[in-house]
Amino acid sequence: MSRLFARLAAIVLPVLLLTGCGDPEPEPAPAPEPPAETATAPASPSAATSIQPTEGNTATGTVRFIAEENGIRVEASLTGVPEGRHGFHIHENGDCGENGQAAGGHFNPSGMNHGGPDGIPRHVGDFGNITADAEGNATYNRVDALASFDGENNILGKAVIIHADPDDLTSQPTGAAGARIACGIIVADN
Numbered sequence: 001m002s003r004l005f006a007r008l009a010a011i012v013l014p015v016l017l018l019t020g021c022g023d024p025e026p027e028p029a030p031a032p033e034p035p036a037e038t039a040t041a042p043a044s045p046s047a048a049t050s051i052q053p054t055e056g057n058t059a060t061g062t063v064r065f066i067a068e069e070n071g072i073r074v075e076a077s078l079t080g081v082p083e084g085r086h087g088f089h090i091h092e093n094g095d096c097g098e099n100g101q102a103a104g105g106h107f108n109p110s111g112m113n114h115g116g117p118d119g120i121p122r123h124v125g126d127f128g129n130i131t132a133d134a135e136g137n138a139t140y141n142r143v144d145a146l147a148s149f150d151g152e153n154n155i156l157g158k159a160v161i162i163h164a165d166p167d168d169l170t171s172q173p174t175g176a177a178g179a180r181i182a183c184g185i186i187v188a189d190n
């Protein structure tokens with residue numbers, strides 16, 4: 001029996017020593033921590049309209065409205081506009097039918113007199129003029145302190161009108177800006 005024990009020991013002992021001397025199994029790597037949530041400022045409210053020509057006209061483009069600390073930034077980029085200055089207004093109805101006539105008058109919730117974009121008094125919709133170059137391109141970029149996305153001066157759902165003539169900024173009630181050559185409805189982006 002001692003021989004059997006000696007043989008078993010001779011077999012088992014080296015196996016035990018080999019397994020005991022091997023590299024220990026590595027500990028599993030800790031799970032990666034989930035990424036920290038990045039704090040991002042909420043997007044500023046914004047809106048836009050796609051400007052389309054009225055019958056017999058070619059003006060098209062986009063007008064964007066972006067909320068900023070001091071008001072609403074108005075950015076327009078148009079093509080196909082006849083060279084020169086053109087009245088640029090927000091009108092009271094969100095309807096471009098009847099060649100823009102269904103848009104009604106200038107957006108004027110406070111019943112003020114017509115004026116220039118920096119004048120007092122003025123309609124909320126009085127943005128003055130947009131000027132087209134010889135190639136028919138026109139841009140506009142300014143912050144308007146009266147227009148808003150809520151309350152009495154909410155421009156959402158109203159129409160943007162480009163007129164055939166310049167706004168003289170004084171004639172009542174529309175600045176003598178003439179026919180409506182393009183129109184678009186203001187829609188919130190989100």
